[in-house]
Amino acid sequence: MDTSIFEHRESEIRGYCRAYPTVFTAASNARQTDEQGRSYLDFFAGAGVLNFGHNNERMKRAVIRFLEDDGVVHSLDMYTDVKRAFIERFVEVVLEPRGMDHRLQFMGPTGTNAVEAALKLARRVTGRHEIVAFGRGFHGMTLGALALTANDYFRQAGGVPLAHVTRLPFETEPGGGLKALEEYRSRIEDPSSGLNPPAAFVVEVIQAEGGVNVATAEWLHAVQDLAHDLGALFVIDDIQAGCGRTGSYFSFDGMGLDPDIVTLAKGVGGFGTPMAMNLNKPEHDARWSPGEHTGTFRGQGISFVAGREALEYFTDDDLMDAVTAKGQRMRDRLQTLADAHGDKGWEVRGRGMMQGLDVVDGGFAKAVQTAAFEAGLLIGPCGSGGRVLKLIPPLTIPDDDLDDGLDLLAGAIDTALGAA
Template identity: 50%
Template sequence: MSDAATLDVFDRRESEVRGYIRAFPTVFDRASGSTLIDADGREYLDFFAGAGVLNYGHNNPVFTRALIEYLERDGIIHGLDMATSAKRSFIEAFERYVLEPRGLDHKLQFTGPTGANAVEAALKVARQATGRSNVVAFTNGFHGLSLGALAATGNSTYREAAGITLDGITRLPFDGYLGIDVDTLDLLEKMLDDPGSGLDLPAAVIVEAVQGEGGINVASVPWLQRLRSLTESRGILLILDEIQAGVGRTGAFFAFEAAGIVPDIVTVSKSISGSGLPMSLVLLRPEVDVWKPGAHTGTFRGNNLAFVSARVALETYWADSALTDGVAAKSALLRAELDRIAAEHPELGLAPRGRGLMYGLACDGDRTLAARISAEAFTRGLIIETSGAFDEVLKFLPALTITDDELRRGLAIVRESLDAVLAG
């Protein structure tokens, strides 16, 4: 590594909490589309997309032009929750391209800029709207690391960092947690209907249609439909966490669309701004929007630059089906290659799973294998992370705009990296 790409200052001054820098140890300098370039000029193909933030790729020129024009005319950057032309245009675009085509009547709440901010707001308003405090969350769920969101998160490594007890959550098994032949909602229904179960009637159930950090676990359509039925019939609010699986990542704009259900509350962040600028929002059914003015605030809930790029993203990619058609085709390519890799190594017990361009290659037979493949891939010019309770899943999150050639090239690197690890 040259002086330009040295990590000395990070080792010397940045907190030990830093994470991804350890997995991908170089100084990145530029990026375009699905390519990252470090300070030495070395190129890396990106199958990480900022953990799902960059669904439309790095420095998408459509967004860059709109942002430059907005800055050059002295457009409002920071506005708290004041009315601005940038916010108005985004709301109108979201209404036109997302809500109305799906028959959704949800209100929009702009929270602080992270997904955890959105989850905190969702949990608070659910408790206010119902007058109840308990919330059901699921095994391997990830909802953020602030205390309320962390209580709903399953991973013990994150939970142990809280330093205090994490209360107000009942944890139940996600779809498939007990095997494919067990409908885990039998337990939820039994506990809801049994006054001796010890389960207080929840204010809400929070769930990911596809668990990202938990290992790319996909909830089946019947499971989600039954969950919606159970919650609706008992006056329990259903919160869909679409922070990583949403904004086209699984094919449709929302991952829950495959089940044909309508949640009471939806949390959205990561790729909603399109450009990578921080932005989060909560979608609320009108009857759930019980907030008093100013009851939940945040200094940076009005990131107008994010509103600009988010509007352009909707107008550019969601006015027709070109993006979703492309995701479907690339998803088929990705799944076919992962199936081939798994079939070529039956002794490893590799299991592809996912939807759209949110896929995992589970390496349950050797829980160190995914991390070793990721490390080897980095040396070969591919950025790809791991997920799951044991980091046992190699996680594929390429940009939705990645080309077929780039996708094939990255998959070839994964194959080469697996072979190198096995040979090593």
């Protein structure tokens, strides 16, 4: 296995490849193969991009057909037939059944760009600059989104003060919950509090990178009410928890929430090809002027084709029922592991097929990740100090692979405990 070109010529910024030091050559559904022909079960799924598996057969066929027909792969944001087909299907399958009349805004195809666009729009609509974000939140690496991201390692790399953000504790953080929201309300309603009124509250329903922290519907409603009472927009960042990950299209489905803006990216392009998209309430969206948040890659034909195919998974309950069942299977297994090590204070958190095992100690989580890799399983730690083992396999993973991966995880935990 020759990795020298990466080590000598690729930037020091290399990240995931350090945790998974091999050269991958092929991938299918929940498995990846390396140059040595070694197969790995993928419980990381491109950090939540590959909800429908690597090289999803249906999407691959559609993409090959599109390429063979000389479809328009790149179009800036010009109208194309495949973009129309994607939008029409998204409206039919996702928006109309939920009574959502949001407009679809495409931007440069990364999550952080979607967050930037949401911030600009909220600031435009309200004429304010302050944004309320939450502890442990993760929203991306560009300066606006980075200002919302809580993790100090990433913030330090920004190199400039990250301003215009009021930080409140997330529901599950020490000092969080309804009381913290009420305290903020009473402070900001005091004309001498010195606080700037916010343009938006930006929140993840389940903080993914932040450690699989799950908010309740009650708390999210309180955030939404507070936002609206203060004349601010309520923005849900569903970039990692959306697109079916939690057992429904949006992570907030069934909660009766009414977000002004929803940010989507990662899984929305279906095939692992990039796309980002915000859903803006029409009265807010009307405040944009043409091209104000422009970008070269806002019309990725392959992503529209594959993303449209992905929507077919949401026309019946089959995949979402399977996600609920597999999510429970993951949760039960993690709970068994936590119970088996009851003295260590481990905790299982998550919903659907985003489940985390908080092993309290980041060094230990890292040792488990390494042992898992050596045993043939890809997992990614997250959370404060990297203490949470997050499992986000493709939603399409076969039951046997899921069970095998959970067995490998249990073995990796034993290996890491043995080495400790």
